[in-house]
Each structure stands twice: as C-alpha cells, then as structure tokens.
Amino acid sequence: MPRLRHLTESAHAGIIARAGTLSAASILLAACATTSPPKAAAPSLSGIARYEPVSRPGEARYALQSGQTSNAPTATRWSDPVYPPALVALNLPTQVLLVKLVIDTEGHVTQVLSNAGSPDTGGSHAAAFLDAIHTAVQDWRFDPLRIVTWKGSGPDRVLVSTRTLPYSLEYRFTFSVVDGKGTASSGRSR
Numbered sequence: 001m002p003r004l005r006h007l008t009e010s011a012h013a014g015i016i017a018r019a020g021t022l023s024a025a026s027i028l029l030a031a032c033a034t035t036s037p038p039k040a041a042a043p044s045l046s047g048i049a050r051y052e053p054v055s056r057p058g059e060a061r062y063a064l065q066s067g068q069t070s071n072a073p074t075a076t077r078w079s080d081p082v083y084p085p086a087l088v089a090l091n092l093p094t095q096v097l098l099v100k101l102v103i104d105t106e107g108h109v110t111q112v113l114s115n116a117g118s119p120d121t122g123g124s125h126a127a128a129f130l131d132a133i134h135t136a137v138q139d140w141r142f143d144p145l146r147i148v149t150w151k152g153s154g155p156d157r158v159l160v161s162t163r164t165l166p167y168s169l170e171y172r173f174t175f176s177v178v179d180g181k182g183t184a185s186s187g188r189s190r
Contacts, residue, residue, distance in 0.1 A: 047083025047177045049132065054098065054170040062165065067150045073167055074143045076107070081136035083175050084128040095129050095175040105164040107142040115170070133173050142169075 064070060098115035112134050114126075145167045149160040 047088050049081040049083050049175050051171050051173045054172050068147055070147045073145055077141040079136050081132045084132050091177050097173045100168050100170050102168045103142045104166050105144050107144045109137045109140050129175055
C-alpha cells in the first residue's frame with residue numbers, strides 16, 4: 001500500500017503543478033491581451049505674445065516752456081502678456097491690437113484703452129486678447145513723468161518746481177501661434 005499511496009501523491013502533485021503552470025500562463029496571456037499600447041502625449045501648445053511702444057507724429061504731448069525739462073517715460077517693471085490658452089488650439093492668424101496705457105502720477109497703469117484703429121480690435125476673439133493685455137499691464141510700472149522748472153542757466157541754475165503729471169503711451173501687442181507652441185516674449189532687454 002505504501003507504493004500506491006506514493007503513486008497517488010505523485011499523481012496529485014503533478015496535476016497541481018500542471019494546474020499552477022496553466023494558471024500562471026493564463027494570467028500572463030490575459031495580461032498581454034489587456035495591455036494597451038502607450039498613448040502619445042498630447043502636444044504642449046502655447047502662443048507667443050509680443051509688444052512694442054508706438055510713437056505717432058503729431059501725437060498730443062505736454063508742451064515745455066522755456067526753462068523746463070522733463071524725463072522720458074520709461075517702464076521700470078513689466079511682465080509679458082500670455083497668449084490666451086483656450087485659443088491656442090484654434091491656430092488663429094496673428095492678432096495685432098493697439099492699446100493706449102494711461103499712467104498716473106505714481107507710475108501705475110490706470111486705464112487700458114483699445115484703439116479703434118487697431119487691426120484686430122473688432123475680431124471675434126478680441127476680448128480674450130484684450131483681457132490678456134489687461135492682466136499683463138496691471139503690474140507694469142513706469143517712471144512718473146516729471147516736468148522740472150529751472151530759473152537761470154549753467155552753474156547759477158536754480159530749481160523752481162517739479163510737477164508730476166499723468167501721461168499715456170500707445171503699445172502694439174502681437175499674438176501669434178508658431179508651430180503650435182512658443183513662449184511669451186517681450187523682445188525687450190531687461
């Protein structure tokens with residue numbers, strides 16, 4: 001009887017071993033069947049926004065009197081506008097907007113006025129681009145415009161008064177999508 005028991009145990013062990021091997025093979029085949037190919041990463045799309053000051057002949061300016069000087073309005077802090085992310089995938093043609101920035105006596109931008117002569121001011125997506133401009137310029141800072149009045153000349157010149165005045169500057173903002181991506185850049189050196 002011991003021999004029969006040994007054969008039975010051996011038969012059971014072989015069946016169990018084969019069943020285990022078949023289960024492992026089934027699991028491996030199932031894993032292969034359910035594994036999907038890796039998905040391609042969605043392209044990262046962004047647009048390019050550029051801006052530059054615009055100077056027009058005959059533009060209204062403060063008139064300096066004899067003995068007065070003024071400083072040139074200069075941006076001291078600025079951030080680049082961001083191309084509206086929701087519009088990048090539309091691959092719109094280049095958008096150009098002209099705006100007038102009104103700067104107060106502290107050098108803060110207080111108003112952004114869209115220019116009716118701007119090529120894309122009336123476009124269907126103009127509001128999104130104007131919002132991007134508003135967001136960027138809210139943190140811009142400029143040197144306040146100062147008009148200094150002097151009496152005399154040369155080494156005998158004496159400071160009479162300094163007035164700080166509000167002023168406006170016109171800027172051209174250009175928004176583009178290039179090869180479906182890009183970075184916002186001012187094109188200005190810092």
